[in-house]
Amino acid sequence: MSSFSSCQSVREARRVAIFGGTHGNELSGVTLVHLWMKNGTEIQRRGVETRPFITNPRAVEKCSRYVDTDLNRAFTPENLSAPADGQLPYEVLRAQEINRMFGPKGSPDAYDVIFDLHNTTSNMGCTLILESSKDHFNLQMINYIQKALAPASCLVLLNEHPLLKYSTARSVAKHPVGLEVGPQPQGVLRSNIFESMREILKHALDFIELFNEGVEFPPCSVPVFRVSERVDYPRDANGNIMAMVHPNLQDCDWEPLNPGDPMFQTFDGKTIRYQGSGTIYPTFINEAAYYEKQQAFVATRRETLSANAVRKA
Amino acid sequence: MANMPVERLPRLSRVAVCGGTHGNELSGVYLVRELLKVKKKKKKEEEDEDGGAMSVLLVLSNPRAMQQCLRYIDTDLNRCFTHACLIGPTLDKTPYEMRRARELNAMLGPKGSAGAMDLICDLHNTTANMGLSLITYSDHDWICMHIFRHLQRQIPDTPVRYIHYDVTSKESYSLDSVGKHGFGMTMEVGPQPHGVVRSNIYTTMKSGVQYMLDWVHFFNSGVIFDGGFMDVFTVVKHIDYPRDGETHNITAAIHPQLQDRDFCLLRPGDPLFQTFSGETLRYTGSEPLYPFFINESAYYEKGIALCLARKRRVKIPSLITIWPSKYIHNG
Numbered sequence: 264m265s266s267f268s269s270c271q272s273v274r275e276a277r278r279v280a281i282f283g284g285t286h287g288n289e290l291s292g293v294t295l296v297h298l299w300m301k302n303g304t305e306i307q308r309r310g311v312e313t314r315p316f317i318t319n320p321r322a323v324e325k326c327s328r329y330v331d332t333d334l335n336r337a338f339t340p341e342n343l344s345a346p347a348d349g350q351l352p353y354e355v356l357r358a359q360e361i362n363r364m365f366g367p368k369g370s371p372d373a374y375d376v377i378f379d380l381h382n383t384t385s386n387m388g389c390t391l392i393l394e395s396s397k398d399h400f401n402l403q404m405i406n407y408i409q410k411a412l413a414p415a416s417c418l419v420l421l422n423e424h425p426l427l428k429y430s431t432a433r434s435v436a437k438h439p440v441g442l443e444v445g446p447q448p449q450g451v452l453r454s455n456i457f458e459s460m461r462e463i464l465k466h467a468l469d470f471i472e473l474f475n476e477g478v479e480f481p482p483c484s485v486p487v488f489r490v491s492e493r494v495d496y497p498r499d500a501n502g503n504i505m506a507m508v509h510p511n512l513q514d515c516d517w518e519p520l521n522p523g524d525p526m527f528q529t530f531d532g533k534t535i536r537y538q539g540s541g542t543i544y545p546t547f548i549n550e551a552a553y554y555e556k557q558q559a560f561v562a563t564r565r566e567t568l569s570a571n572a573v574r575k576a
Numbered sequence: 577m578a579n580m581p582v583e584r585l586p587r588l589s590r591v592a593v594c595g596g597t598h599g600n601e602l603s604g605v606y607l608v609r610e611l612l613k614v615k616k617k618k619k620k621e622e623e624d625e626d627g628g629a630m631s632v633l634l635v636l637s638n639p640r641a642m643q644q645c646l647r648y649i650d651t652d653l654n655r656c657f658t659h660a661c662l663i664g665p666t667l668d669k670t671p672y673e674m675r676r677a678r679e680l681n682a683m684l685g686p687k688g689s690a691g692a693m694d695l696i697c698d699l700h701n702t703t704a705n706m707g708l709s710l711i712t713y714s715d716h717d718w719i720c721m722h723i724f725r726h727l728q729r730q731i732p733d734t735p736v737r738y739i740h741y742d743v744t745s746k747e748s749y750s751l752d753s754v755g756k757h758g759f760g761m762t763m764e765v766g767p768q769p770h771g772v773v774r775s776n777i778y779t780t781m782k783s784g785v786q787y788m789l790d791w792v793h794f795f796n797s798g799v800i801f802d803g804g805f806m807d808v809f810t811v812v813k814h815i816d817y818p819r820d821g822e823t824h825n826i827t828a829a830i831h832p833q834l835q836d837r838d839f840c841l842l843r844p845g846d847p848l849f850q851t852f853s854g855e856t857l858r859y860t861g862s863e864p865l866y867p868f869f870i871n872e873s874a875y876y877e878k879g880i881a882l883c884l885a886r887k888r889r890v891k892i893p894s895l896i897t898i899w900p901s902k903y904i905h906n907g
Contacts, residue, residue, distance in 0.1 A: 448769030450873035551771035
């Protein structure tokens, strides 16, 4: 750590939102936000306004991922600027409303930080999702969270891929952070998963409080898994899946998949192997919601990001 | 086993295997699709040399729900098979699943009549850690109970259990109850999230179905199955989550010490739920019971956090099929 590396000045994080129910059947976030809307003591910190918010109440009511379209893909520039009329899907109207309340996206009035709470059926453990490798505030916060949770692990997924990144609800904020905890079936609340998510947020809010008080966080390294490609299930001519995630790969999120390793198993028992050129680290393996998005798993590569020192401006 | 009573039952010539009764329980969906594919490829029917053909009808019960990967469209299909539901009038406003239940009843039944399937096996998944569970309405259905024992022996590395719902034939509500004599079983395999197909769970179900069909084949061929003893879990009651009086939202989750511990004895005083403020709520029943369907996602809306059963040892007779008289040798 060079003592000459510059310390980045970042504006205070005064306004923080916690989104739950962006997918209505991912229950840890729904439950936490409902809890905190009733009694927000646990999420209060000096110098921070922390606002818990249910982003997709109709989907929460139905306990479904979405009503018309996936809210967490709906925050595109086209959608946000579309004229609001009766023809727009529910989630697009909702995205516009959320953009008004917590944005506008890209403007100085936008919320400083948004935590978006998600669950996955994949065996990903505690995962933090970043959209930019250059957000040093976020990198420092993640480093703080990881150190606070140790020896329990919390891994980082970086989705900066020009084609695979998508317009999330949290992208309305200056510093968007996705929390993804699994494995948990949709529509189920598991106590251990719930408590893990709660603990991540506790440390995240502690970091923000310290940061706002003027603490300087020295340069650090943050190991990440960078999204490199999406791998679909083998499908037949009618688009039906022809094979399942192989038992050797199932539940092995974040573990290396080498060329020649088993990847899928057909319904009559044959093995299909990974034919890529190098080792990848699959994640989001067998996520229920991704069957319709043509994704059996996401391939990632390991990388280490350097975070500059940060201090409030 | 010379003194064991021998039960004689007619051959099972018509068997139905159903998947997709809940459209998001994917093992059954993909298994039935695969079996249909295999059947199509086969040139001729499998014939039993001695006893005549067993025909297997493969059914995808709720195609519209499968299409959308939902449990159901209007109402739970697997609750539409009570006598009252089946005989009602079909009107414009009749829910999709009610209509479909009547169609299935015509195809596989009519329920309880001489024309019904000899055996129906309905395939399901659960988010609960239940291994392979056979669920029936009887604790003296010797066919299903012998099939259970066969599965238990053939699939030693998966826990296999027999669950009995003590419900009359008229009130029985699920698809498997449509069979003749009420012979039917639900084959429930878990844990698996809905909307996901896990290869290990699929393989278990595939084995379960295969061994079941093998057993039927042996039975039809005149094999005698020795009686003995087996454990039966008879359902006693269920417990709902604690809920907020106003919103009806749940206020606690299944306790971490109970989560995934299906069929592990729950004693009075054992932890049941953990509230969101960290308090432990305990089981206050007076009788130790066996929990199952612990944290099944589809049961939140039915007000069920877990089901409870009594376990008892049941004696089952030896079993052989009734041979048509022309096959019985003299002397």
